[in-house]
Amino acid sequence: xxPHLKDxxxxxxxxxxxxxxxxxxxxxxxFAVSRFGIHLxxxxxxxxxxxxxxxxxxxxxxxxxxxxxxxxxxxQTRQGKRYKDWIFARVQHSDRSPLDTIQSGxxxxxRDVVRAYLRKEYTPRTTVSLDRPIGDxxxxxxxxxxxxxxxxxxxxxxxxxxxxxxxxxxxxQTLSRRERVGLLAKYAxxxxxxxxxLAAADCGKSTLxxxxxxxxxxxxxxxxxxxGDEGHNTIMAFTALMLQHLEQIIYFWKNSEKGLPDSxxxxxxxxxxxxxxx
Amino acid sequence: xxxxxxxxxxxxxxxxxERLTHWLLxxxxxxxxxxxxxxxxxxxxxxxxxxxxxxxxxxxVEPGQIRLxxxxxxxxxxxxxxxVGEGGDEGAVFCVPFSPLSEPATPDELLSGRDTPVVRVxxxxxTRSVALRVxxxxxxxxxxxxxxxxxxxxxxxxxxxTGSVPDDLxxxxxxxxxxxxxxxxxxxxxxxxxxxxxxIREHTSRAADNVILYTIESEQQKLPKAAEDHDxxxx
Numbered sequence: 001x002x003p004h005l006k007d008x009x010x011x012x013x014x015x016x017x018x019x020x021x022x023x024x025x026x027x028x029x030x031f032a033v034s035r036f037g038i039h040l041x042x043x044x045x046x047x048x049x050x051x052x053x054x055x056x057x058x059x060x061x062x063x064x065x066x067x068x069x070x071x072x073x074x075x076q077t078r079q080g081k082r083y084k085d086w087i088f089a090r091v092q093h094s095d096r097s098p099l100d101t102i103q104s105g106x107x108x109x110x111r112d113v114v115r116a117y118l119r120k121e122y123t124p125r126t127t128v129s130l131d132r133p134i135g136d137x138x139x140x141x142x143x144x145x146x147x148x149x150x151x152x153x154x155x156x157x158x159x160x161x162x163x164x165x166x167x168x169x170x171x172x173q174t175l176s177r178r179e180r181v182g183l184l185a186k187y188a189x190x191x192x193x194x195x196x197x198l199a200a201a202d203c204g205k206s207t208l209x210x211x212x213x214x215x216x217x218x219x220x221x222x223x224x225x226x227x228g229d230e231g232h233n234t235i236m237a238f239t240a241l242m243l244q245h246l247e248q249i250i251y252f253w254k255n256s257e258k259g260l261p262d263s264x265x266x267x268x269x270x271x272x273x274x275x276x277x278x
Numbered sequence: 279x280x281x282x283x284x285x286x287x288x289x290x291x292x293x294x295x296e297r298l299t300h301w302l303l304x305x306x307x308x309x310x311x312x313x314x315x316x317x318x319x320x321x322x323x324x325x326x327x328x329x330x331x332x333x334x335x336x337x338x339v340e341p342g343q344i345r346l347x348x349x350x351x352x353x354x355x356x357x358x359x360x361x362v363g364e365g366g367d368e369g370a371v372f373c374v375p376f377s378p379l380s381e382p383a384t385p386d387e388l389l390s391g392r393d394t395p396v397v398r399v400x401x402x403x404x405t406r407s408v409a410l411r412v413x414x415x416x417x418x419x420x421x422x423x424x425x426x427x428x429x430x431x432x433x434x435x436x437x438x439x440t441g442s443v444p445d446d447l448x449x450x451x452x453x454x455x456x457x458x459x460x461x462x463x464x465x466x467x468x469x470x471x472x473x474x475x476x477x478i479r480e481h482t483s484r485a486a487d488n489v490i491l492y493t494i495e496s497e498q499q500k501l502p503k504a505a506e507d508h509d510x511x512x513x
Contacts, residue, residue, distance in 0.1 A: 009328060046306040072356055072396045074344065074420040078333070082346050082417040083356060083396075085333045090349045098327050101352070108355055115307045116380065116395050119300065130295065134302065139459045145290040145298060146456065156284040186458035189467030216459070233287040240456045247458070 003027040005099040012084055017065050029061025035107050036064045039114035047122040057121075068106065071113045083109065138213065146240035147233040164241035167226075171219060171242070172249045178203055181260070182212040184250050188264050196261030219243075294453035301381040301452070305461060308379065336418040339371060342427045344397060345416040347476060357476055358397055360422060361413070362405070362431065370407045374430065375473050377401050382452035383462045385442030388433050389450040391426065400430060402437045403466070404473055412477060 007024040014020055017028050040054050049057065059067070072083035087105035094101040130142035149157045175183070181201040185192055192198075192212065193205045201208045223239050230238075254264060335348065339361060347357040358376040365372040377399035382389055386403040397420075422430065429447075436444040443451045455462050 005325060005327075009331060012331060042310050043307050046303065046310070072394070074394055074397060079417070080419055082333065082419045085417060086346055086349055086356060088327065089332045090352070090354075091327055093350055094352050096352070098325070104352065105349070112355070112378070112395070115304060118307060119304055119380065132299075135459075135461050139457055141295060141298065141302075144457050144460050145294055145453055147287045147289050148454075150286040150288045154285075160285055183458060187463065189463035189465070191464075231287075233289065234285065237285075237287045243456050243458065 001027050001030060003031050003099075003103070005102070008088075008099070008102050012088060015078060015081070015084075017069065026061070029065050031103070031106070032064035032068050032110065033058055033061050035110040036067075036114060039111050040118075043114060043118055047118050049118075049122055064110075067113045067117065068110055071109060071116065138216075142236070146236035148237055148240065160238070161241055164238055165245045167222070167238075168242045168245035168249060171222065172246060172253075175215065176211075177201075178208065179211050179215050180250060180253060180257075182208050183215060183246070184254055184260070184264060186212060187247050187250060190261075190263045194261070194263060196263055200259060200261050219246075290453060293449060297381055298453050301379060301383055302461065304379045304381060305465060333417065335415050337414045339410050339413045341371070342422045342424075343418050344420040344422065345373075345413060346419050347416045350476060354476060355472075356396055357473070358419070359408075359413075359416070360397075360400065360430065362427075362434065365407050367407065367409075369411070370409050371413065373406055373408045373413070374434070375401045375404050375406070375469075377469070379465075382450070383465060384452040384455045385448070386437045387452045388430075388443050388447060391429075391450075400433070401469065402434055402443070404469060405434060406473065406477070408477055 001023075003024075004027070007020070007027050010020045010024050011017055011028060017025050020028070037054070037058050040057060041051075044051055044054055058064070069081075072081075074080040087102055087109070090105045091098045091101045094104075096104070130140060130145070132141045133139070134141060134144065149160060151157055172180075178201045181197065182192060185194070185197045190197055192208050198205060198208060201211075203211070219242065220239065223235055223242065227235055227238060254260060336345075339345075341361050341363045343361045345359050345361065347359065355378060359373040360376070362372040362374055364370075376390070376397050377383070377387060380395050380398045382399050384403065386401075388400045388402060390397055390400055392398060433443045433447055436442065436447075442448070442454075452462075
């Protein structure tokens with residue numbers, strides 16, 4: 001018993017599934033559970049849920065529908081539930097049938113409902129640790145949250161910062177254009193597989209990935225070589241400062257360098273003066 | 279005397295690791311492939327929608343409103359914006375988008391104080407000047423209270439000056455973004471483009487009168503600052 005278009009229009013008209021005729025309620029409830037199950041299975045790999053548990057975790061139709069109905073509702077008024085209008089408004093921009101389009105809109109929301117559900121209910125498959133590898137394993141959680149200088153206004157901290165700036169500048173001067181392009185792409189959040197990045201770097205994705213990995217290793221090795229006896233926290237803090245200076249240097253370079261891809265220039269466009277009366 | 283003896287090096291606080299871990303889990307979930315569910319699973323076409331099925335958009339744009347943008351394409355997700363105040367070109371207002379994730383990613387993302395997932399986090403860094411005529415094609419879904427709006431403006435001011443929220447709101451924001459290989463950089467790129475494309479498409483699809491008020495585009499090649507810089511405009 002799959003929903004009909006009329007089931008959805010009645011839900012929209014009555015503003016709640018519970019006010020719809022019994023058969024409509026059943027069809028919509030089954031739809032929600034079915035979509036919930038599909039998305040739950042897709043997300044299992046990043047949670048501590050065993051695949052066999054997925055079926056058991058499926059909420060009953062009333063709960064699945066309730067989570068869908070409340071996820072994007074800001075208030076209990078029709079105005080606060082404009083996501084329903086959003087679901088129906090998609091029809092005018094779609095080549096698909098109204099029913100298909102409405103259900104794909106509802107499915108998009110249920111996908112987010114399942115993400116929120118898993119975030120609340122289940123911990124990541126990996127135990128939280130600063131050594132935990134992130135993404136493809138090139139960095140750890142600890143790399144993303146390095147130590148920092150607490151007495152940052154002290155002369156020692158200023159000296160530390162200047163030293164990091166000097167090291168960053170020296171490292172930058174040794175970088176090839178390819179390495180600079182790869183590093184800039186990383187800072188800009190652009191994929192190293194993007195064709196315009198590869199064109200600017202004048203190499204293939206494997207070569208560019210390797211170039212960036214080598215560069216990061218050189219940076220780390222250089223810090224350890226110079227300050228290896230200063231302790232882990234100091235090395236991490238110094239590396240972090242170097243990376244911050246390197247970011248400034250690489251963006252400064254970007255502005256004077258020709259032939260870089262448009263994707264390095266962000267999508268934010270021109271920024272205006274923000275007039276805010278506090 | 280070594281550097282470590284003269285410096286007071288601290289670890290990031292525990293809440294930052296916890297928040298980043300939660301954020302990363304959500305990000306991984308968001309990155310999972312989302313292939314479309316086969317259309318065979320839905321019934322065949324059953325005719326057209328009845329007239330008046332969709333509420334008209336709300337034309338009067340005012341600071342403090344939370345608006346839901348009209349969908350423009352099949353793959354668009356929900357996009358909620360908070361209206362902050364007048365700004366940019368004439369006839370435009372500044373809008374702060376809400377994050378699709380429920381944890382603040384960086385020091386310039388702030389918990390809104392609301393529990394509803396779709397409006398839980400302000401993306402202060404993604405603030406934009408948007409033409410009123412574009413916003414007129416959206417729905418009002420709620421309003422920020424006077425205190426919420428005041429807090430948002432204060433956070434925006436601080437972000438423009440320092441790149442992060444005021445010290446007293448620091449624990450309601452995200453951890454610092456330093457490493458070039460941090461996945462939050464990709465997230466910001468994707469979010470920036472998502473909002474940009476959604477609003478540009480909104481604009482261009484209704485550009486019959488050629489009134490261009492939306493201030494994105496046109497200077498992409500001349501942008502003087504990088505994504506992480508914050509001194510190209512002021513409050």
